[in-house]
Amino acid sequence: MYVAVKGGEAAILATHDLVAEARRGDESVPELAVAQIREQMCLACGRVMNEGSLYDPDLAALALKQAQGDAIEAAFLMRAYRTTLPRFGSSEPLDTAKMAIRRRVSATYKDLPGGQILGPTYDYTHRLFDFTLMDPPPAPSPLAGEGWGEGSRDAANASLTKTASDSDLRDPSSAPSGHLLPQGEKDREPLDAFMPRVPDILGAEGLMEEEAPPVGDPRPFDLTREPVTFPAERDVRLQAMARGDEGFMLGLGYSVQRGFGNSHPFVGEVRVGEVAVAFVPEELGFAVDLGEITLTECQMVNQFAGSKEVPPQFTRGYGLSFGHSERKAMSMSLVDRALKAREFGEAATYPAQQDEFVLYHSDNVEAAGFVEHLKLPHYVDFQGELELIRRIRKEREQRLADQPDEALPEAAE
Amino acid sequence: MTETATRQHWMAVLARATRGEVDALLLQAGPLPAHEVLKAPETGTVMVEGRAGGAGRRFNLGEATVTRCVVRLESGAMGFSYALGRDARKARLAAITDALLQGEAEAGSLRSGVSALAQKQQAARELASRKAAATKVDFFTLVRGA
Numbered sequence: 057m058y059v060a061v062k063g064g065e066a067a068i069l070a071t072h073d074l075v076a077e078a079r080r081g082d083e084s085v086p087e088l089a090v091a092q093i094r095e096q097m098c099l100a101c102g103r104v105m106n107e108g109s110l111y112d113p114d115l116a117a118l119a120l121k122q123a124q125g126d127a128i129e130a131a132f133l134m135r136a137y138r139t140t141l142p143r144f145g146s147s148e149p150l151d152t153a154k155m156a157i158r159r160r161v162s163a164t165y166k167d168l169p170g171g172q173i174l175g176p177t178y179d180y181t182h183r184l185f186d187f188t189l190m191d192p193p194p195a196p197s198p199l200a201g202e203g204w205g206e207g208s209r210d211a212a213n214a215s216l217t218k219t220a221s222d223s224d225l226r227d228p229s230s231a232p233s234g235h236l237l238p239q240g241e242k243d244r245e246p247l248d249a250f251m252p253r254v255p256d257i258l259g260a261e262g263l264m265e266e267e268a269p270p271v272g273d274p275r276p277f278d279l280t281r282e283p284v285t286f287p288a289e290r291d292v293r294l295q296a297m298a299r300g301d302e303g304f305m306l307g308l309g310y311s312v313q314r315g316f317g318n319s320h321p322f323v324g325e326v327r328v329g330e331v332a333v334a335f336v337p338e339e340l341g342f343a344v345d346l347g348e349i350t351l352t353e354c355q356m357v358n359q360f361a362g363s364k365e366v367p368p369q370f371t372r373g374y375g376l377s378f379g380h381s382e383r384k385a386m387s388m389s390l391v392d393r394a395l396k397a398r399e400f401g402e403a404a405t406y407p408a409q410q411d412e413f414v415l416y417h418s419d420n421v422e423a424a425g426f427v428e429h430l431k432l433p434h435y436v437d438f439q440g441e442l443e444l445i446r447r448i449r450k451e452r453e454q455r456l457a458d459q460p461d462e463a464l465p466e467a468a469e
Numbered sequence: 470m471t472e473t474a475t476r477q478h479w480m481a482v483l484a485r486a487t488r489g490e491v492d493a494l495l496l497q498a499g500p501l502p503a504h505e506v507l508k509a510p511e512t513g514t515v516m517v518e519g520r521a522g523g524a525g526r527r528f529n530l531g532e533a534t535v536t537r538c539v540v541r542l543e544s545g546a547m548g549f550s551y552a553l554g555r556d557a558r559k560a561r562l563a564a565i566t567d568a569l570l571q572g573e574a575e576a577g578s579l580r581s582g583v584s585a586l587a588q589k590q591q592a593a594r595e596l597a598s599r600k601a602a603a604t605k606v607d608f609f610t611l612v613r614g615a
Binding site: 105106109110111112114115138141142143144145146147148149150152153156157158159166167171172173174175176244245246247253255256267268269270273274275276277278279280290291292294295298299332333335337339340342343344345346347348349353355372374376377378392 | 473476477480481484485511512513514515516517518519520521522523524525526527528529530531532533534535537539549551552553554555594595597598599600601602603604605606608
């Protein structure tokens with residue numbers, strides 16, 4: 057039964073005003089510009105783009121500002137906006153081998169062609185606060201920070217000496233001016249334009265599960281337009297995981313490593329950088345380069361004992377995400393491999409191996425909607441429950457009064 | 470380069486340029502030419518496809534915002550613009566530039582403006598690449614018991 061209840065309009069309008077006030081915070085503190093969020097909170101923007109399933113750093117920054125930094129609320133704004141836009145079509149499949157690499161590491165090969173490029177990473181930081189980000193030091197000498205020419209190094213060293221007590225407290229790896237052994241970019245050659253994907257190296261030896269398009273290179277399933285059915289194919293799973301909640305994917309990925317899944321993974325490769333997006337407009341008939349997007353790709357290498365049909369070999373898990381988002385791409389690659397259990401004839405006994413469980417619960421906009429709708433008015437439902445409980449209790453009391461001698465009536469029922 | 474490849478190149482350069490850069494490029498070619506807007510700047514999305522494992526089965530990664538515009542000059546040349554993002558003004562300027570470029574000789578000022586932009590974009594890519602190269606690991610092996 058559904059009974060419409062009216063009222064509360066004025067209260068709702070007032071809450072809109074109040075949320076605007078809460079968003080702005082203390083007015084003596086300068087307001088954030090969207091461009092500041094885009095440039096200085098770009099990892100948060102990456103998460104919002106992934107879970108909002110829409111690549112647009114400006115909009116992700118706006119969403120974060122509007123949602124007071126709530127990533128899931130921001131993703132919801134992205135999803136809602138997306139539904140107002142026409143879709144021009146699908147891009148040509150991305151070629152991540154042509155990525156302009158900013159970071160690329162492998163845990164399986166030390167000396168891989170193209171090298172290990174650490175790029176911008178927190179991996180080797182000590183997770184100590186950099187308090188200079190809170191209280192910036194006085195303006196440095198004009199030479200410091202201008203790369204690492206001879207003069208600038210002296211200037212930087214001089215400023216280091218001056219603030220020796222500060223720099224002792226600082227994590228040098230998170231504070232650019234604290235480098236003691238800088239590796240300047242000025243005398244470096246640019247990286248190789250083409251860096252092979254690591255699993256392709258093993259693939260050449262036939263030791264790696266082959267990754268080739270099915271016959272006819274079919275158009276992928278689109279879960280935003282068609283209902284998902286189970287068992288779900290890999291294209292459906294990858295799309296769902298790409299827009300899935302980072303925390304949920306991380307938890308599932310962690311679970312397969314911890315014993316809730318038969319997994320012995322190695323990071324074949326993680327790469328981060330820019331990739332061109334090509335699109336063929338019907339009216340032009342040739343591919344137009346739309347510009348570049350930042351992507352993170354993870355190739356997870358897993359053991360496989362082999363079966364009657366397939367000799368022992370390494371198998372793959374794949375993760376791809378918008379922005380610099382390694383945790384997401386790595387988690388996705390772990391779960392991608394776990395979800396291949398059926399293809400390899402493995403028993404699917406753990407949550408991460410069950411496509412229905414993973415796909416039905418990975419979308420945080422849906423999950424938040426279902427969990428949080430519980431706080432909306434359920435007055436009538438609850439009134440019904442209340443009356444039921446009262447009636448049952450009354451009947452019970454009546455029964456006990458009628459049969460005072462019967463011991464433990466519940467046990468007899 | 471074929472005619473199409475040349476056009477693809479300048480469209481890629483324009484797609485990567487800022488609105489200010491496209492504006493400046495057109496400005497140096499003289500006053501804005503008379504043009505008819507066949508398709509007003511429109512923002513929509515393109516579904517970005519990836520491949521499982523990088524080379525395997527196609528899948529939908531997620532959408533990206535794209536803005537497009539089509540114009541026609543009095544000469545009849547049609548100019549197109551397709552680029553990531555939501556900049557309507559840039560889309561219109563880039564479409565006009567695309568139309569003008571099609572009628573311009575190879576040594577024209579717009580073409581040299583495009584190659585200057587391309588060089589600037591290439592320089593930015595190389596700088597980013599050199600910065601990444603500065604984080605390349607140089608391994609050295611420790612010999613035990615030597």
